[in-house]
Amino acid sequence: xxxxxxxxxxxxxxxxxxxxxxxxxxxxxxxxxxxxxxxxxxxxxxxxxxxxxxxxxxxxxxxxxxxxxxxxxxxxxxxxxxxxxxxxxxxxxxxxxxxxxxxxxxxxxxxxxxxxxxxxxxxxxxxxxxxxxxxxxxxxxxxxxxxxxxxxxxxxxxxxxxxxxxxxxxxxxxxxxxxxxx
Amino acid sequence: xxxxxxxxxxxxxxxxxxxxxxxxxxxxxxxxxxxxxxxxxxxxxxxxxxxxxxxxxxxxxxxxxxxxxxxxxxxxxxxxxxxxxxxxxxxxxxxxxxxxxxxxxxxxxxxxxxxxxxxxxxxxxxxxxxxxxxxxxxxxxxxxxxxxxxxxxxxxxxxxxxxxxxxxxxxxxxxxxxxxxxxxxxxxxxxxxxxxxxxxxxxxxxxxxxxxxxxxxxxxxxxxxxxxxxxxxxxxxxxxxxxxxxxxxxxxxxxxxxxxxxxxxxxxxxxxxxxxxxxxxxxxxxxxxxxxxxxxxxxxxxxxxxxxxxxxxxxxxxxxxxxxxxxxxxxxxxxxxxxxxxxxxxxxxxxxxxxxxxxxxxxxxxxxxxxxxxx
Numbered sequence: 001x002x003x004x005x006x007x008x009x010x011x012x013x014x015x016x017x018x019x020x021x022x023x024x025x026x027x028x029x030x031x032x033x034x035x036x037x038x039x040x041x042x043x044x045x046x047x048x049x050x051x052x053x054x055x056x057x058x059x060x061x062x063x064x065x066x067x068x069x070x071x072x073x074x075x076x077x078x079x080x081x082x083x084x085x086x087x088x089x090x091x092x093x094x095x096x097x098x099x100x101x102x103x104x105x106x107x108x109x110x111x112x113x114x115x116x117x118x119x120x121x122x123x124x125x126x127x128x129x130x131x132x133x134x135x136x137x138x139x140x141x142x143x144x145x146x147x148x149x150x151x152x153x154x155x156x157x158x159x160x161x162x163x164x165x166x167x168x169x170x171x172x173x174x175x176x177x178x179x180x181x182x
Numbered sequence: 183x184x185x186x187x188x189x190x191x192x193x194x195x196x197x198x199x200x201x202x203x204x205x206x207x208x209x210x211x212x213x214x215x216x217x218x219x220x221x222x223x224x225x226x227x228x229x230x231x232x233x234x235x236x237x238x239x240x241x242x243x244x245x246x247x248x249x250x251x252x253x254x255x256x257x258x259x260x261x262x263x264x265x266x267x268x269x270x271x272x273x274x275x276x277x278x279x280x281x282x283x284x285x286x287x288x289x290x291x292x293x294x295x296x297x298x299x300x301x302x303x304x305x306x307x308x309x310x311x312x313x314x315x316x317x318x319x320x321x322x323x324x325x326x327x328x329x330x331x332x333x334x335x336x337x338x339x340x341x342x343x344x345x346x347x348x349x350x351x352x353x354x355x356x357x358x359x360x361x362x363x364x365x366x367x368x369x370x371x372x373x374x375x376x377x378x379x380x381x382x383x384x385x386x387x388x389x390x391x392x393x394x395x396x397x398x399x400x401x402x403x404x405x406x407x408x409x410x411x412x413x414x415x416x417x418x419x420x421x422x423x424x425x426x427x428x429x430x431x432x433x434x435x436x437x438x439x440x441x442x443x444x445x446x447x448x449x450x451x452x453x454x455x456x457x458x459x460x461x462x463x464x465x466x467x468x469x470x471x472x473x474x475x476x477x478x479x480x481x482x483x484x485x486x487x488x489x490x491x492x493x494x495x496x497x498x499x500x501x502x503x504x505x506x507x508x509x510x511x512x513x514x515x516x517x518x519x520x521x522x523x524x525x526x527x528x529x530x531x532x533x534x535x536x537x538x539x540x541x542x543x544x545x546x547x548x549x550x551x552x553x554x555x556x557x
Contacts, residue, residue, distance in 0.1 A: 106533070113407070113409075113412070115427060117430075118366075118367075118430030120412060120425045121424075122408070124408050124499075127544060128455045128457060129455065129457065130456060131536040158367070169242060169260040169261070169262065170243060171259065171260065172257070
């Protein structure tokens with residue numbers, strides 16, 4: 001009897017443990033968006049270094065070297081990102097300065113358009129701007145929920161990024177983009 | 183142009199636009215005009231003498247020495263008057279100059295050795311939203327520039343005609359790798375610099391432009407997609423299935439010689455969210471110009487109009503402008519549409535102070551292809 005009880009106890013513990021592990025996995029995959037994120041892709045300009053080939057650039061739709069070192073060896077980065085749950089596509093434009101940047105720059109980021117199978121999606125998005133120095137970030141988001149789900153469709157986000165010096169002379173502005181087929 | 187002539191012209195434009203909009207809608211709404219002023223920019227009024235904080239010439243990086251220290255790869259660019267001593271006053275991106283005197287502006291490029299390969303750019307110059315065809319050294323509608331990485335700042339002189347008294351905008355546009363255009367999404371990488379020249383004497387801080395309020399077809403409140411600028415064949419009647427991008431996934435739209443090509447440019451409201459000025463109310467209206475180019479040459483976007491000035495209220499996700507080509511020659515043609523935010527307003531006002539309103543000042547574009555086949 002004792003052996004049977006022990007086996008039953010072990011089985012019960014195993015079932016409880018497996019349920020706990022399963023729940024934890026779902027929560028961990030969720031990230032910060034309602035615990036439902038199931039995939040993501042981003043095109044950080046930093047990733048484009050060293051300079052990709054022309055063919056790659058065309059595929060990515062980005063300006064060559066969409067990364068600029070700024071004073072004291074800092075780096076400006078333009079990132080276009082997509083992440084998705086089963087029914088919602090979250091798009092992001094992020095302009096950022098590395099923490100070792102000393103100067104002050106006006107940063108802007110904008111999701112210009114979110115596209116699904118060649119059709120423009122999304123609701124409202126405006127350029128988001130701010131004066132920033134080392135470690136500074138500005139982010140714009142645009143989301144789209146699709147009742148039929150995000151999978152099996154070609155998604156693309158076009159983003160716009162601008163880094164301008166205070167006298168509004170020297171500047172670096174660039175679009176970026178990333179494509180996903182969840 | 184006299185005030186009477188301007189009124190006649192404005193009335194004509196209203197008539198033409200009314201006819202266009204009527205053609206798109208069974209219930210055409212009356213068109214109204216609007217001018218930019220302090221009130222609809224939602225900025226406290228300032229006098230022309232105290233328009234923006236002054237910058238002194240020694241603060242400018244005219245030779246690019248500072249930018250050489252700042253950037254070791256990538257592409258940086260700037261616009262400066264060649265002879266800064268001939269400016270009366272300088273603010274951010276804004277220069278006070280003499281009217282009716284020819285002026286040269288230097289377009290500076292810094293493409294340092296950290297880059298791994300050369301870059302090709304197609305350069306276009308706009309003055310007050312009109313393409314200049316003799317401003318670049320090659321004196322053509324555009325100029326191609328091949329940049330090898332190197333230690334030197336590359337200077338392209340831009341020769342401007344004498345300016346009438348008032349506020350003028352110079353926009354220099356560089357399109358990288360034009361040989362790869364168009365792509366299936368109509369994407370185009372607009373690299374731009376924008377400067378304002380205030381030609382003395384003047385008292386008006388804005389260029390007088392009649393903006394036309396076209397009916398909003400998409401509503402932001404109803405979650406219609408907001409368009410910065412889009413080129414589409416999707417008609418108003420078919421929009422429920424979504425606004426399709428050009429001829430996706432084919433970057434080219436093929437048509438037989440002699441067959442008209444009709445499509446639409448869509449564009450709507452725009453604002454800028456300054457994270458350092460969170461208490462500001464959104465703009466009630468946004469103002470923009472729409473331009474059209476065929477093979478990089480500016481053409482009329484509506485009959486007798488090379489520039490369409492539009493004002494959009496804050497619920498306007500997009501308004502529709504029909505475009506038709508009836509006489510494209512056989513071969514491939516590149517169709518470029520540009521949107522220029524808040525034209526006629528000095529850059530120093532558009533950019534604002536760090537904790538004040540930043541007005542829309544972007545330049546967006548779409549570049550698509552039409553292939554005209556033999557009959």
